[in-house]
Amino acid sequence: MALIVQKYGGTSVGTPERIRNVARRVLETQKAGHQVIAVVSAMSGVTDGLLKLAKDVSESPTEREMDVLLSTGEQQTIALTAMAINAQGGKAVSLTGAQAGIQTDGVHTKARIANITPTEVHEMLDEGNIVILAGFQGQTRDGLITTLGRGGSDLTAIAMAAAVKADLCQIYTDVDGVYTCDPRVVPTAQKIDVISYDEMLEMASSGSKVMQSRSVEFAKKFGVRFEVRNSMNNNPGTLVKEEELGMESVVVRGVSLERNQAKITIDDVPDRPGVAAKIFGAIHKAGVVIDMIVQNVSWDNETDISFTLSAADLPKAESALQAVLAELGDKVELRSQTGVAKLSIVGIGMRSHSGVASKMFGALANAGINIQMISTSEIKTAVTVEEREIEKAAKVVHEAFGLDGAAPTA
Amino acid sequence: MALIVQKYGGTSVGTPERIRNVARRVLETQKAGHQVIAVVSAMSGVTDGLLKLAKDVSESPTEREMDVLLSTGEQQTIALTAMAINAQGGKAVSLTGAQAGIQTDGVHTKARIANITPTEVHEMLDEGNIVILAGFQGQTRDGLITTLGRGGSDLTAIAMAAAVKADLCQIYTDVDGVYTCDPRVVPTAQKIDVISYDEMLEMASSGSKVMQSRSVEFAKKFGVRFEVRNSMNNNPGTLVKEEELGMESVVVRGVSLERNQAKITIDDVPDRPGVAAKIFGAIHKAGVVIDMIVQNVSWDNETDISFTLSAADLPKAESALQAVLAELGDKVELRSQTGVAKLSIVGIGMRSHSGVASKMFGALANAGINIQMISTSEIKTAVTVEEREIEKAAKVVHEAFGLDGAAPTA
Numbered sequence A, B: 001m002a003l004i005v006q007k008y009g010g011t012s013v014g015t016p017e018r019i020r021n022v023a024r025r026v027l028e029t030q031k032a033g034h035q036v037i038a039v040v041s042a043m044s045g046v047t048d049g050l051l052k053l054a055k056d057v058s059e060s061p062t063e064r065e066m067d068v069l070l071s072t073g074e075q076q077t078i079a080l081t082a083m084a085i086n087a088q089g090g091k092a093v094s095l096t097g098a099q100a101g102i103q104t105d106g107v108h109t110k111a112r113i114a115n116i117t118p119t120e121v122h123e124m125l126d127e128g129n130i131v132i133l134a135g136f137q138g139q140t141r142d143g144l145i146t147t148l149g150r151g152g153s154d155l156t157a158i159a160m161a162a163a164v165k166a167d168l169c170q171i172y173t174d175v176d177g178v179y180t181c182d183p184r185v186v187p188t189a190q191k192i193d194v195i196s197y198d199e200m201l202e203m204a205s206s207g208s209k210v211m212q213s214r215s216v217e218f219a220k221k222f223g224v225r226f227e228v229r230n231s232m233n234n235n236p237g238t239l240v241k242e243e244e245l246g247m248e249s250v251v252v253r254g255v256s257l258e259r260n261q262a263k264i265t266i267d268d269v270p271d272r273p274g275v276a277a278k279i280f281g282a283i284h285k286a287g288v289v290i291d292m293i294v295q296n297v298s299w300d301n302e303t304d305i306s307f308t309l310s311a312a313d314l315p316k317a318e319s320a321l322q323a324v325l326a327e328l329g330d331k332v333e334l335r336s337q338t339g340v341a342k343l344s345i346v347g348i349g350m351r352s353h354s355g356v357a358s359k360m361f362g363a364l365a366n367a368g369i370n371i372q373m374i375s376t377s378e379i380k381t382a383v384t385v386e387e388r389e390i391e392k393a394a395k396v397v398h399e400a401f402g403l404d405g406a407a408p409t410a
Helices: A016-031 A046-057 A063-087 A119-126 A152-163 A197-205 A213-222 A275-285 A311-328 A356-366 A387-400 B016-031 B046-057 B063-087 B119-126 B152-163 B197-205 B213-222 B275-285 B311-328 B356-366 B387-400
Strands: A003-008 A035-040 A092-095 A102-104 A113-116 A130-134 A137-139 A145-147 A168-173 A194-196 A226-230 A238-241 A254-270 A290-295 A302-310 A333-346 A373-377 A380-386 B003-008 B035-040 B092-095 B102-104 B113-116 B130-134 B137-139 B145-147 B168-173 B194-196 B226-230 B238-241 B254-270 B290-295 B302-310 B333-346 B373-377 B380-386
Touching: A003 A016, A003 A152, A016 A035, A016 A063, A016 A130, A016 B046, A035 A063, A035 A119, A035 A152, A046 A063, A046 B016, A046 B063, A063 A092, A063 A130, A063 A137, A063 A145, A063 B046, A063 B063, A063 B092, A092 A119, A092 B063, A102 A152, A113 A152, A119 A130, A130 A152, A152 A168, A152 A213, A152 A226, A194 A197, A197 A213, A197 A238, A197 A254, A197 A333, A254 A275, A254 A311, A254 A387, A275 A290, A275 A302, A275 A311, A290 A373, A302 A311, A311 A333, A333 A387, A356 A380, A356 A387, A380 A387, B003 B016, B003 B152, B016 B035, B016 B063, B016 B130, B035 B063, B035 B119, B035 B152, B046 B063, B063 B092, B063 B130, B063 B137, B063 B145, B092 B119, B102 B152, B113 B152, B119 B130, B130 B152, B152 B168, B152 B213, B152 B226, B194 B197, B197 B213, B197 B238, B197 B254, B197 B333, B254 B275, B254 B311, B254 B387, B275 B290, B275 B302, B275 B311, B290 B373, B302 B311, B311 B333, B333 B387, B356 B380, B356 B387, B380 B387
Parallel strands: A003 A035, A003 A168, A035 A130, A092 A130, A102 A137, A168 A226, A194 A238, B003 B035, B003 B168, B035 B130, B092 B130, B102 B137, B168 B226, B194 B238
Antiparallel strands: A102 A113, A137 A145, A226 A238, A254 A302, A254 A333, A290 A302, A333 A380, A373 A380, B102 B113, B137 B145, B226 B238, B254 B302, B254 B333, B290 B302, B333 B380, B373 B380
């Protein structure tokens, strides 16, 4: 008998019919001889409806109350899922985050889990129940309701799996797993069977948003193996786990792309200490998240700094920078460009294999695609190209690293 | 400075606009120098939507989970109301039933309040907050979510008013107060300024459903004075309080009517101990609530028993009785009639004034209305008439006791 934590997202529980489907799956898992904790999200659409109501009563809703409001979405799903399991002859009980002993800090709308005391969870399991647990929520030591922010239900599942020392954690979603590239772009992309935490993190930060980085980081920290699976079929998914011997034999695990990027270049910046801090301090204060940063070697005590960001944030970043530029000297110039996309290759095998970057650049060159910026980490090489060339770029790089599977039969 | 508990029902918080209106009213009360606890219900329609979802996943949803599900309705309203007050420059916090220390027994979907520990409520008030409290819900000693059943939000308000020793409890609804009769039937009906708990209870049990009897009984038991008011205007409402000297000078406080009743008569019942117990035991087991019971004096060791019930329950009651009748002898016969309505006059003054019943019967006789059954209590006289005559009956009785006000200007 294994103890299994399953997590079903908002699409998987989006209608009464789908809730009944989830109930069936959970019950099957129990009937196969396992104990099951199922973490569920709010039914898709419910959270948006609640956000709209909040906007209708207040222009800037109090965050404490936002948590009280939004946490009802998951609470509804746990009740409905437990009812559905009971209706199918099973024995299930629902637990809110608070009831399950999930204690968080007091940062409303993006609380962090402080600790989990799963006494009630264990009791319920020991009595033969399937435990249906509300994702995305917890409570402070003082009993205030909190929510965990984006990707919170994945985090609930992984943290609870760690707390109860689950044998397996399954993240059910609407895709079969993590792919070597987005199959809508590269039809020959293949599902990855096993991937390391670090590779998963780099894939996520490069635009392959199967899961938020935060949950993967948590899983890595506490050594929680988890599997990303499709809630609509029984296909095996992608297992995410610690790095193991042999994993490095695959040089590149996947290709990830991110569209709608913009690039800002600041030319003729004086090459002296504190300049970069000033620039990126202003950007940070404006609430803009930046991605790749490239600084060229100094020339005549002046240098160029380029970085990428989401195109949507470009106006905010530009106006934040205008205030700073004057302080950096007369010659400093700001150029920005939209229509940029980022292509990344990810794989822990890169560490021990040379020539990976040059193979990527070669593939792009052969296809006549110009590289704008290059940035590398230990297990990732990323470039930016013109957005209109990103699909072609993804295809040729995917092929160059031998990631293509059989072409799908239509 | 007074401590005031206000309660707003589902219609009063039915839209974001109405929630903003409630927020305004609550804030005005605070600005007038008072501390305020506002108890709110689920937005009208929300509970029905949740019930529908439950039915969609389960034919007979678990009651434990029904409470987890339904309690989210009020939780959404407390968050939205607190947000709206904060948006209008006030300082409000929401509390669920559990957070407010409302502890109940474990009878899911119709729990009873066991005790209230309003520590958190007092703390929040002392910090200058308006407290927005979820009606209709509590939690067991073991931390399970419970709901209080029909009229639960009124009960929350009155029980919390008792627990915090509030100076005043205001039940906001969509009418101006309790009327001498339903104004849709008797246009000259007047709002009652003051009414005793007992009169209110008799009015409620006779069809004037401003509030459930349960909440009035609780208020009587703990001596909580409360006022029924309209949330859409500033008209004074009806004060419900303990009986006082002088109240008896009004003989009849109001006239109450109840439609859609049915009457069952069992003829030639043997007049021996245990027969009534057998009959009403069967009815009770079938889950049917009966109202008036009339038994005539015995004749030849046989008697007739008649009683009224909701017409909707008639088929259930009849089939429950068929099983019992055979045991009571061959001659026993069952007759039933629908199209019956009940008219009651209520007033504590009846106790000390004679001739009240005969005045009522006289008024009905003068109008040519036949009385079917008569039943009296210390402060109520009730009759049944044919349903098609109930409006006329209400008008003539209302007039006979001098309850008519000025005819409304249209």
